[in-house]
Amino acid sequence: LKLQFLYLIVSDVCGGSCGAMCADTSNELRTELAGCTPRVYPRPKYPSYGELAWDAFVYHTRSPLLLVAVTVLLEPWYAGFVAALMARGWTEQEMFVLGTFLCHAVPYVVVNGFFGICDHYGFLARYKLDRGPSQAYTWSLLGKTLFEAATGQLLIGPVVTWYAYEAFLQDAFVSHAAPVLPTVEAAAYLFAAFAVAKSWNAVLFYFAHRLLHHKTLYPWVHKQHHTYTGSISVGAEYAHPIEQIFANFIPTLGGVLVLASHPFILYVWVAARLEQTYAGHSGYAFYDTWLYQRLGLTHTESALFHDFHHADNSGNFAELWLDGLFGTCDPWLDRGGFDGYWARNHAKEKAA
Secondary structure (H helix, E strand, O other), X not given: OHHHHHHHHHHHHOOHHHOHHHOOOOOHHHHHHOOOOOOOOOOOOOOOHHHHHHHHHHHHHHHHHHHHHHHHHHHHHHHHHHHHXXXXXXXXXXXXXXXXXXXXXXXXXXXXXXXXXXXXXXXXXXXXXXXXXXXXXXXXHHHHHHHHHHHHHHHHHHHHHHHHHHHOHHHOOOOOOOOOXXXXXXXXXXXXXXXHHHHHHHHHHHHHHXXXXXXXXXXXXXXXXXXXXXXXXXXXXXXXXXHHHHHHHHHHHHHHHHHOOOHHHHHHHHHHHHHHHHHHOOOEOOOOOHHHHOOOOOOHHHHHHHHHHHHHOOOOOOOHHHHHHHOOOHHHHHOOHHHHHHHHOOHHHHHO
């Protein structure tokens, strides 16, 4: 009942009246489908509630389990790094600013650098989703994106983090030197922290992102992010400050701050979340590889699902289990879902 009530509220706010203003094209189909509540008539068949529940279960278990394993593996390296900093007189506040900087900057450089090299030299071209001429980004757009990223990570981020820690975050975390997993039971707590962070991020991002497609907000706020109609990894964070706060920062940090009492848990979660969003915007989908088909790795589903959102600007606001539950992926399902999008975007390869 609560979900139905929430759905009615959002549907009322994001009704069909927002469609025309949310599109960047004169194409009638996209103009009709763009907006907060895209519709195709007759309505396509949605996955059953059981299928959506299973998808949500996998979403909330696989990634948190992997993050627990990563935390356990990296904890000795982290402890040694913290000990070295403390030996040199670093304070908790200084280490927190450094930690939040590194958990953002390292995945930004490594993941975006990897996909940038692949784009430049044609590596992994078999898994690159097709791009039309109108989807090519300009060098001026890329330069502006990189400038904003550098400003945010090197200047704004450290200053905000410094004062936020001093104001209230220092009471939310234990010392950097405290054990991350002091007991066996702590592993279950760690899993719960990552699961809550995943759920909080997915739900809040869904509703924030959907509202940003309203006719009032889209032209002034979210349109900046959709400048990349053919998304690339480095463009994942190219967004208006309002979107950065309400669709990025609050969904990403709110859940983990509720349960995570150790700063290292925060660092692991933020790095993992950024790696996911960079991969999801990369335009690379490893759909027919054993990494995805057998292990479910590589963020292939996110890459396909969100690439459709940028290319068509219609629905697909977060994850399939959420868009399926609230009925906002009509165009995606109507055109064949994951199989259909993968097949259409590899037409060149089939022809060859």
